[in-house]
Amino acid sequence: MAIKEHFAVKTVLGDNAIELRADPGEAFLVKDILIHNPATDYATVKIEKTTVGYFRVGGSLGSHLPFPYAPTKHAMGFTLTPGEPVSVEYNAIKDQFGNTLDIFWPRETAIAVTKDIPEITWHNINEQIGI
Numbered sequence: 001m002a003i004k005e006h007f008a009v010k011t012v013l014g015d016n017a018i019e020l021r022a023d024p025g026e027a028f029l030v031k032d033i034l035i036h037n038p039a040t041d042y043a044t045v046k047i048e049k050t051t052v053g054y055f056r057v058g059g060s061l062g063s064h065l066p067f068p069y070a071p072t073k074h075a076m077g078f079t080l081t082p083g084e085p086v087s088v089e090y091n092a093i094k095d096q097f098g099n100t101l102d103i104f105w106p107r108e109t110a111i112a113v114t115k116d117i118p119e120i121t122w123h124n125i126n127e128q129i130g131i
Helices: 125-129
Strands: 042-047 050-056 087-089 092-094
Antiparallel strands (some): 042 050, 087 092
16 A cells, blocks of 8 residues: 555644544554643543553653653753853743743753852753753
8 A cells, every 4th residue: 555645643732532534445554642741641542442552641650652852952052051140931941131042841840050050051951950
């Protein structure tokens, strides 16, 4: 069977059930399922009426289907220097001019830049925030 759409992605926002329906003579190959911040702790994957997967996706024990994350959006790094005025907000760090640095945190995290930390770079930020 020929591939009709290479790298096709189905995205659903909100608390919705996702449904994929193949036409007669078609088939889907699902390569990955990623769930972020679910309303429930478990997700059930079914084909017709048969359960083919039951995954923990939330709760205190973590998720089996998390979104991949990285300390920065791009491969370039950033540096926070002690004494430099910065403010930490939800999923963002702003410099003294109010410019937001493109940083994506894996979870709600706070960073304090103090005199105890010589500097934080994206290479060692996972160690600094305890991931």
